[in-house]
Amino acid sequence: MFRPVQADIDLLALKHNFQMVKSYAKKSAVMAVVKANAYGHGSIAVAKTLKDADAFAVASTDEAVLLRTAGIVQPIVLLEGFLTEDELAVIWQYKLTVVLHSFYQIILLSEAIKKNPHWIISVWLKIDTGMHRLGILPEQVMLAWDSLKVLQNIQIMGLMSHFSCAEEQQDKYNQQQLNILQGFLSMTTKRYSIANSAAIIHFSKSHGDWVRPGIMLYGVNPIANKWVDLQPVMTLKSKLIAIKTLLPGEAIGYGASWISPEKMLIGIVAIGYADGYPRHIRENTPVLIGNKKVPIIGRVSMDMMMLDLRQAEDVHIGDTVTLWGKGLAIEYIAECAGTIAYELLSQVTPRVKMNYIN
Numbered sequence: 001m002f003r004p005v006q007a008d009i010d011l012l013a014l015k016h017n018f019q020m021v022k023s024y025a026k027k028s029a030v031m032a033v034v035k036a037n038a039y040g041h042g043s044i045a046v047a048k049t050l051k052d053a054d055a056f057a058v059a060s061t062d063e064a065v066l067l068r069t070a071g072i073v074q075p076i077v078l079l080e081g082f083l084t085e086d087e088l089a090v091i092w093q094y095k096l097t098v099v100l101h102s103f104y105q106i107i108l109l110s111e112a113i114k115k116n117p118h119w120i121i122s123v124w125l126k127i128d129t130g131m132h133r134l135g136i137l138p139e140q141v142m143l144a145w146d147s148l149k150v151l152q153n154i155q156i157m158g159l160m161s162h163f164s165c166a167e168e169q170q171d172k173y174n175q176q177q178l179n180i181l182q183g184f185l186s187m188t189t190k191r192y193s194i195a196n197s198a199a200i201i202h203f204s205k206s207h208g209d210w211v212r213p214g215i216m217l218y219g220v221n222p223i224a225n226k227w228v229d230l231q232p233v234m235t236l237k238s239k240l241i242a243i244k245t246l247l248p249g250e251a252i253g254y255g256a257s258w259i260s261p262e263k264m265l266i267g268i269v270a271i272g273y274a275d276g277y278p279r280h281i282r283e284n285t286p287v288l289i290g291n292k293k294v295p296i297i298g299r300v301s302m303d304m305m306m307l308d309l310r311q312a313e314d315v316h317i318g319d320t321v322t323l324w325g326k327g328l329a330i331e332y333i334a335e336c337a338g339t340i341a342y343e344l345l346s347q348v349t350p351r352v353k354m355n356y357i358n
């Protein structure tokens with residue numbers, strides 16, 4: 001059997017979502033976040049489609065080199081910077097932009113620049129305004145700034161930070177983080193970037209010079225209880241590969257965890273956790289066959305899952321089954337799996353065929 005699992009990637013929806021970013025943040029440049037293979041959508045295809053993005057952001061030098069080699073010409077920003085001096089040679093060679101988030105990096109950079117005076121490297125200085133993940137602590141920002149200012153051939157793009165509670169519209173922490181960042185602007189540079197998708201949507205005061213949308217580009221609304229005009233980019237699909245009748249009391253799947261309450265039809269779908277569908281999803285989570293919602297029963301296994309067909313007896317072997325995307329919001333499926341859409345999207349595995357639709 002050829003594996004029927006496929007992720008349709010709607011590039012028009014991607015463009016639409018990008019336009020939504022532009023309409024929320026009219027005055028800001030857009031750094032499109034395409035790390036983790038563009039949240040599972042394929043970073044090269046996504047970056048090639050987003051021709052109007054002013055820059056791209058990735059998590060690692062490998063991800064950046066992949067994009068540069070594929071012909072992406074916009075600035076590519078390494079959100080975690082670099083770890084070794086050797087990496088800086090690659091960063092220079094591929095004209096990548098680095099986020100400096102520690103004195104460790106500033107020292108490595110200054111040593112490398114001394115040895116290679118012909119290098120010109122663009123940098124963002126990341127400040128820890130309260131996330132306490134990466135960034136220079138507020139009390140050390142001026143020291144970091146002064147150490148950077150004296151370096152030759154460094155182009156400082158601005159100050160960067162990241163919100164820890166951006167999807168909570170009422171959270172006071174957002175304003176506090178923004179205040180800390182903005183407090184440094186008069187003493188350093190006027191340019192800054194802090195807004196991710198959620199902040200782009202509900203916190204316009206934080207937009208600054210560069211916004212950094214990730215999840216909204218892929219059509220996922222990061223804010224609960226607020227409608228946003230976004231279109232899902234990925235629709236994950238497979239096919240029904242078997243239909244069978246269970247008798248009352250018969251069990252299905254690993255652990256024999258689901259017992260048939262009556263004589264009934266079940267369907268078997270060719271998709272499982274080795275494709276990226278979460279094993280721990282709760283029972284009765286829907287899939288879509290045609291426009292009918294059909295519940296999952298029993299445990300999701302590596303390559304297959306089972307469906308309760310009692311309300312869908314007219315389906316056939318070979319019918320398309322949608323796991324999330326158009327017609328079935330990934331936000332809801334993520335809730336059923338006790339996770340977030342970011343995780344579902346980025347965990348789609350390489351054996352799922354990508355089908356790009358223009």
Ligand SMILES: Cc1ncc(COP(=O)(O)O)c(C=O)c1O
Pocket residue numbers: 033079162195196197198212213214215216222
């Ligand atoms: C530093 C940084 N900026 C921007 C983003 C994009 O965030 P979102 O996908 O919520 O828009 C991320 C994603 O995790 C990030 O780590």
